[in-house]
Amino acid sequence: MDYQFLSQTMLFSGESPEEIKEMLSCLGAVTRSYGKGEIIYHAGECVHSMGLVLSGNVQIESDDVWGNHSVLDDITPGFFFAETYASLSKEPLMVNVVSAAAKTEVLFLNIGRLLTTCTNSCTHHNRLIHNLFFISARKNLLLSRRIFHTTPKSIRGRLLSYLSAQSAAANSLDFTIPFNRQQLADYLNVDRSALSAELSKMQREGLLTTERNHFTLCEDPLES
Incomplete structure (x- = not known):
């Protein structure tokens, strides 16, 4: 287990690798691996x-009847992922949680143990609960x-909204998104073709150039 990596995650923010190592058994931590799909x-x-992605990536997906x-x-x-449903343990999931990489490793934490103070790690629980709320x-x-x-009705409107946000997040007109074409279509709820x-x-x-999941937006299409 890479405790240094865990100390850099939002849940364990403020905890040292040594403290995290002591806490994991108290939190009912279990690590599992999954293949793509x-x-x-x-x-x-x-x-x-709830699950913490250690490697690979996980997608939250919805399929209707x-x-x-x-x-x-x-x-x-x-x-x-799944922290809300784990907190409401009698509420059934409305979505599928799927491994989207060739190999995905997930650390599962029992949220009941996290939210209940104990003699082993009670000094850390307030911080963990604060981080979980964040x-x-x-x-x-x-x-x-x-x-x-x-929200936009047109495909172009949805693309402009999403790509503008990705550009702002990257602070650049040149950026890479985390989706392939099918995943982007699913995310924006539009047909891939x-x-x-x-x-x-x-x-x-001349609004943009793209290759796979890499995009470059053009500020002035008249000059592109």
């Missing part, structure tokens, strides 16, 4: 542990951003 949590099940598929979030190393607030912000990006066609049209108009 493997389901970590199924929609409909109730969970008691008609087979429509949406990617709600992409979880990269150092970030958590993580939940961040997740709410990410979901709000997706709602913002999918229509998305690709719109991107091609935007390139012809």
Whole structure:
């Protein structure tokens, strides 16, 4: 276990690697590995542990009864998933949690143990609870951003909203997004073919250039 890496995550922020090592057994920590496309949590099940991605990446996905598929979030190393459902242990998951890498390692923590003080690590629980609240607030912000990006009715409007936000986050007109074309289409809740066609049209108009998941936005298309 890379305790130095864990000390840099949001949940364990403020804790030393030595302190984290002592705390993990108290928190019911278990590490598991998954292959690409493997389901970590199924929609409909109730969970008691939240997961910290150690390596690879995890996607939060939704499928309706008609087979429509949406990617709600992409979880990269150092970030958590299922903390809300684990806190409400009788509330069944509305989404699937899926490994999106050839190999994904996840550290699972029993949230009941985290939220209940104990003689072994009670001095750290207040900090952990504070950090967990921060993580939940961040997740709410990410979901709000997706709602913002999918509010425009047109595919171009959704692309402009998402790509503008990615550019601002990178502080550059040149940036790489965490999605391939299908994942981007799922995230924006649009058809992949229509998305690709719109991107091609935007390139012809000089609004941007793109190769795979790398984008360069053009401030003045008239000069491109």
